[in-house]
Amino acid sequence: MTSASDLRDLTIAEARDELAAGNVSARELTEAHLAAIEVARDLNVFITETPDRALADADASDARRAAGEALGPLDGIPLAIKDLFCTDGVQTTAASHILEGFVPPYESTVTENLRNAGTVMLGKTNLDEFAMGSSNETSYFGKVENPWQREGDNRPLVPGGSSGGSASAVSGRLCLGATGTDTGGSIRQPAAFCGIVGMKPTYGRCSRWGIVAFASSLDQAGPMTRTVRDAAILLGGMAGFDPKDSTSAEMVAPDFEARLEGGVRGLRIGIPAEYAVDGMNPEIAALWDRGKAWLTDAGAELVDISLPHTKYALPAYYIIAPAEASSNLARYDGVRYGHREDGEDLTSLYEETRASGFGQEVRRRILIGTYALSSGYYDAYYLKAQKVRALIARDFHNAFEDCDVILTPTTPGAAFAMGEKSDDPIAMYLNDVLTVPASLAGLPAISVPGGLSSEGLPLGLHLIGKAFDEQTLFRAAQALEYAAGFDSRPHRG
């Protein structure tokens, strides 16, 4: 290993092996990425860079390794952390003015697990404010730019959202992997837009403790990496039962990497009829067809399945998520921490603090959620949406009688230009139409790069697995990744 760009091109699996072989140090890996982060500041990927902390982490890792006490596959791996994870002593903002300057005295369980695994934290990545958005344009700390551009068009594109900073960082070779969180597609959609792998585990697989809450019944942390194998390795460092999260699954996380190469021979791949909506972008339809062919070529069997309540998923999601958010965000009141506007009295303190502390999209969702939970509307909106959610979960349950994994596209289209959809919330919300159903059902799902659009932008294929069967999901994703052979690179990075 000689050049810094070579170091940044390593996968986590390769870096692990190089570190173990003594061909590279954690410090060299970290320095290479810190230098790249400085150069790429115009992408606005990070809200907070933590170079000193990163170098200290790296040196500690190298010292462990020298002492023969390396911690495992992630020891010394430089990562970017979505700024929704609370990090002890490091500013945590959720990309909101209302939390600007907030430094938690505690570490989220997921990042604590990663620290205990020896990883290096490069910084905290930008996101849509409180993870509410699909383009990373709602951040108080500015928009994030996608390292990819359309062929012959240098207009900046969005990286997707809400984990847009993490997706851009991984795609732009600013880190070897990153954490994301997914509520309705916030890992998978930006992964698709940035040509990387993004994985949302089963709800309950990763602890939510210390992650700034958006919608508690949907939020789930997951890995964002450049390969399926890396996603499996990184998830291994993040997952596990946490008694501090009552919704955390009380089971030991398996070795997600172990059965990766098992292939898909005999695996039944469900193809849901309802996802082939009229007016589907022909490029996306073609991508989907390629995905089906790759899997059948590898020995899998396609099964037509039906998920009849799919069309109600998005409206149900946009009731449930804002309803929970309206309550979860009540704690940002200017009284104890974060931003405060001193009003004339208590009511004006609340009103002015929250009016200036929250951005437009956050305020919109708080209002929608408050309305949906209001007396007289609760039954018609929230309760109805919960019933729909139960039906959607049942759809999946029934479908998984006949198949092992479900294949769909990740998004209705490729990355769009900044500002293109930001005036139309409905058009923006439609980005999540393919990812939201798995979120509502709490199922694991992964987006894998499937090829390029006619404009030269990456497109993602989406696999949905059975609850807590991430191993089969990774196995199918690995087969898809091999078949797709995606090796295109972004313009930046």
Next chain:
Amino acid sequence: MTLIQGRTGDWEVVIGLEVHAQVTSKSKLFSGASTEFGAEPNTQVSLVDAAMPGMLPVINEKAVEQAVRTGLGLNAQINLKSIFDRKNYFYPDLPQGYQISQYLDPVVGKGEIEIDLEDGSTRTVGITRLHLEQDAGKSIHDQDPRKTLVDLNRSGVALMEIVSEPDIRSAEEAGAYVEKIRSILRYLGTCDGNMQEGSMRADVNVSVRKPGDDFGTRAEIKNVNSIRFIRQAIDYEVRRQIELIEDGGEVDQETRLFDPDRAETRSMRSKEEAHDYRYFPDPDLLPLELEQSWVDAIRETLPELPDQKKHRFVDDYGLSVIDAGTLVAERKIAEFFEAVAEGRDAKVAANWVMGELFGALNRTDTDIATSPVSAAQLGQLIDFISDGTVSNRLAKNVFEIMFETSDDPKKIVEQRGMKQVTDAGAIEAAVDEAIAAGAAQVDQYKGGNVKVLGWFVGQVMKATQGKANPQAVNEMLRKKLDG
């Protein structure tokens, strides 16, 4: 039925109570922070209690156990599945911006208790439900001229809200109800019932109606923190509502506050200003599911409760209902009484406990738990009375010394020579002396004035420093004077 006389006839009072009782538990309902009373402000606040970003509640199993235990003590249905909901509203002492409570599916359903009234009668009052909820912190308005300060020590402390049916018909019954609830909770060890420290408080729903009519519109008086105040608040509120209606007005459905200084209630907010709490199931918590076997195991550990004990005291000891009710109100008193009564005349034991002991405890503001006289000691004293070692009168003196010194009655009687003199020779000598000294009184007695016997008794007692057995003295005197 207690009716209130108004200008237009009699009125019936309808009362329902919501008692908020702090669960006895070392830590809070959803965090590990301590619940001890009286700590410095904001020293018992976990990250969860302060609602820091990303913090999550985890149910305290002990608090659930206490709620179930209480439900069993209220003869109530235990719901094996219950749900925690969020009750949303903004207030500075409510860090999350919502209170975690139970709304549609509480952990305990319908039950009933018996209340004891002053005339010795009892009534059954229905329990609608009991649910678990978080307490809020405390806003302090009087320590800074401009600012309100917030103490979060109470934030997240587990409360049980015990809701009664609208079965209560007078201020007296309301007081008796709260007393009985407090007594049951203390027996169970699920709440210390300490109203001054805020461990127990009540919201009082009051309405009036003409007998036989439908329920009237109710007003809710919030956060009343003593039984006396509950009675005063009801008395005031009933008069206010009757006057209002009789003057042609209508009662507003509203929330009112009780002002203890003026013994009156004042409007706090009307129905129109009522919050929309936007209740919904807390997505951070799974439904609370209990095993029947776990509930049964708790049932096995329940102590004998006040009503059972009261009935037993009446049946087994022959006590009056009122005396039994007095003795069982506190578990420690009942246990003390039973220890004294064991193997002795229970009525005598009851009289000593409720008479001399209660008197001395009240006079010195002492709790039964720290009584200087133990049950064993009081038992010994009663034994001394029955075996004639001391007279009843002397025993009271001995008791006073026991209460001051905590000494055994035996030691006191021996060291201070307070043993009753039953030695016939000694008594005879004193009697002879008295007769010799009272020639005039002897003549009166012989002339038919038997009352003068008391003079002789007095003389004998004086001579023996009160230690002579009065019965023996009487007998001896009669024998000598009549003979």
